[in-house]
Amino acid sequence: MNIHTIATHLNKLAEDAGTGFDFDCTPINGEIDVLQVEIIGREEIPIFVSISDNQILCIAYLWGEDEVKQDKRMNMMEAMLEMNIPMPLSSFAKVENKYVVFGALSINSSLEDIELEVVTLSDNSLEVINEMDSYLN
């Protein structure tokens, strides 16, 4: 599995997508390859897919530390921890100064599993931002 296989699969889905979304994938070159997956209509919150030796990581960036109302920071974190298990397929994490939701898949996952992961992650991101609205500037 590599990001180009995933990109080809998602780009050619169009109307056939089992999840009902259109995708636009752009590979980002770097020390490790990252695939930027945009769901049409939700371009503002892309999903980044990277592949390491033993897992596929899908990450959506939610908000930066600077967007958090500092007096509500603890409440926000508690809410995130409480929501972590109920939230399907994704978990919260922090990468540098950004809060993220991510999903980790086995390297042997099918393309359909990856598609479902990306869409679920996108749905979760929107819902989380909506729900956590009161903690953000």
Added chain:
Amino acid sequence: MSIFKKIITAVRGGASEAGEAIIDANSTRIFEQEIRDSEKHITIAKRDLTEVMAKQMQAARELAQVQASIKEHEGYAMQALNQGNEALAIEVAEKISELEISAAEQQQANESFLTSSDRLKELIKKSERQLTEYKRQLTMVKTTESVQKATSAITDNFSASNSKLLNAKDSLERIKKKQAMFDDKLKAAEQLESETPDSSLQSKLQAAGIGAQKTSAQSVLDRLKNK
């Protein structure tokens, strides 16, 4: 220090700078070497275990044979005694005594093989636990590094294209607007669809010269001429 702690310390301590490794590449290589060594040790230990187990089975089989032979000869000795043939009975008893020595030796060998195989099994189990632990730790290091590298690639890409990740609330607002626009379009299309019979009647009326007429170039010209 545990790898978990090292990662936390490194991330907190500002090793989050792009490109700065959590644990230097050399340590990762040492780690990988340790994993390969452990795997080699386990393979050797498993081969040894197979050999020891085979020898133990052989010893057990031989022991059983000797014990059966002892029983058999005891029967012979009893028969000889019953016949009053003491000389023969003594000869058989000597044989039994030889067999008993051999049985004791086999018993000892059997026990020693059993102890060795238990020790090897324990060693293999321990090494496998260690190996799983090494692999788990290496995964943690590698994942942390790959996330950092991915983040740095994403950040570079955004700064290169002069765009940036939007504020979360703004992003959501824009997505919602797009969704609303899409819904509106869908609604408008439905509405249009439902209005079609009406509009076709309108065009029929117009064709028949009934009702409000469309402004044509000719009518404009006529109006201008009449001024």
